[in-house]
Amino acid sequence: MCSLAKTLLAGMALLSTVTFASSYPEALNQLGRVATDAEVAAWDIDVRPDFKGLPVGSGSVEDGEAIWLDKCAVCHGDFGDSNEVFSPLVLGSITPEDMESGRVAALTDAAVVRTTLMKVATLSTIWDYINRAMPWNAPKSLEVDEVYALTAYLLHLGYIVEYDFVLSNENINDVQAQMPNRNGMTTDHGLWSVSGTPDVVGSGCTSDCKVDTTVTSFIPAYAMNAHGNLKDQVRDYGPFPGIQTAPESDAAEVAAPTNVIPEQALISNGCTGCHKQEGQLVGPSFNDIMARYKGQDAFEYLKGKVKNGGSGVWGSMAMPPMSQIDDSALQAIAEWLAADN
């Protein structure tokens, strides 16, 4: 390494004192350039708890409901309470007392599902999350006012605002003051800083230590194969072979199924994010697709549809083009879907 950089790196070792090495070489200033205002505006989309960064705009619960049913309900359920694709966003248990105190009491109750609105203290997070990452299959496709409307609709589903409410950059701070778990977060713990104080430190005892060695939990025999045959998850030679957890007869039973599911191709090409074997997800189930095209010689059609995407056959939701898929995977999937059995 050149000596210039060496001095620089030696300087950097001292950086923990938060003063910079005086040896910072001027020549480095040729690398990188000033970002334009438009570039910063395009990328600086984060919204802070005090709403710094929130763009001007507004949206009504009513508009939010329509957009929700069109773009979000398929994964989160009509009322944001589905656990099909992700844990529920709303419902769970929020009481008037919680709204008063800003602490959701049911978080201490293991029997109650913890929903997003029960946990989140900062409304900015929900706005920012939807704006940057939702809908999950088409992030950054929403207009600013749509994000307001969807946030308003979620708040309405959580009984935080009325149906005629219009959320805007002007009144969002007032709604923050209603967030059910607004006082439910703490940074008073030892894990925020490398020099923080640990809350639980083990004992250094080395002999005749007073510990309870009763086995209180283990995996029952019937569940040992839930993760597949453990014998096949380590080397089959060496000092620690795996335990046979699948019934020994399994190997014989696998014998030549007539129409094998191209599982790997479906997973690696992202199909399973939107399709399941049974039951609608974002797109129709594979069983429904197979039933629909049974006996119709649909191989070429399905090949084209998978590659190019499209909408209208099953509903208004579009399937994005799957142009990344390679020919052999496409072939295998289309053959499987078009097969007659």
Next chain:
Amino acid sequence: MSDSSEHTQGHVRPAPESFIKPDLVASISAHGIDDERRGLLKGAFASALVAMTGKAVAGESDPNIVNVPEWSKILGKSVATNPYGLPSKYEANIIRRQSPGLTQTDQASVAFTPLQSMFGMITPSGLHFERHHQGWVDIDPSRHRFMINGLVKTPMVFTMEELMRMPSVSRMHFLECGANTALEWGNSAVPTVQYTHGMLSGSEWTGVPLSLLLERAGIDLAKAKYILAEGADGSSMTRTINIENALDDCIVAYGQNGEMIRPEQGYPLRLVVPGVQGVSWVKWLRRIEVGDQPYAAKDEASHYVDLMPDGMQRQYTAIQEAKSVITSPSGGQKLMNQGYYCVTGLAWSGRGVVKKVEVSADGGRNWHEARIEGPALPKMITRFNFDWVWKGEEALLQSRVTDSTGYVQPQRTELIAVRGTRSIYHNNAIQTWRVNQSGEVENVQLG
């Protein structure tokens, strides 16, 4: 997997435990192994070998020796048959795996590293665990940009070419997901170390120190208290990072184990935040903003918060406290016979260096110091080995790490007494593996 006779013979033969005198076994079990006892053990094996050789001459010979195997009689494959090399076909079991039913989708999910089959302290990049929130992408590096804005004199943009031209550092660090071992808070839930601890890796990361880039942009040190790191993928993951970490040892990295970072790990650019939970090592890094307040960003307000028994949620639980685990023998494996075993595992600390690792074979009643193998580096996984003679008894194997701050890894009962069982993140409790009298090893919890 084939069950041919060669394979069976490949297993360790019945150990010559009868050649080790019972009093030596007892003394090793009581005191661990030291030089004197290692010498005695060596002597015992040597005499065992002589005895076995004698037996082999009298009995049948190993066909793998007396018959020339096919690989000794052919011309092998050309150079560059695999221009990018691959593991042997006999290693096909050593892969990343998902835990069935853990997540509802495959894009917001986890694939775990097979720790049970790995050696040393470096995780092969292809076996590095995966945790994505919105799938992974493969970004064109010529179109990737890195921006710094916020409390800086001038917001800056860098290309990959510029970043790779700057002074670089290469550092080895562990990377552990905050939710590693999350399934084990309440009960033993998953069978092997791949699923209990497999959101852990150790790699050499190469890139530009973040502090250098922040200086280049003219960071306002008087006001800066936090940075926000943001990804370029669909999820645009964002994380708040303390300025003390940002200026200390963070790296804007493009290299992993000597090559470019893998797409699943954030190609072409990822933030390395040593000692801090994996979610903050933002992948596909596109932007750093310098600020004076934390951001309560995506996945900092509903997920990656630790629920305490009183219903309060701890936010910004960044640091991965000291933790260790025995990787072999571990759950789902079996000991073929009695005798000597090298118990091996990993230890690490987000606050510093691994100072000591101890192993217990009786559920934590008695502890013996393990050997630390290779360098013990700050905020990096450290390999430990421990000589153990198994005499067919039931054993409860545990490991316990002490780090350079004096912190000792707690037992699970100690940890849940304070944290309860519903905090999901930051379970660094001592792991117990029960070795049954049959030699089968299972994941259990005590007390």
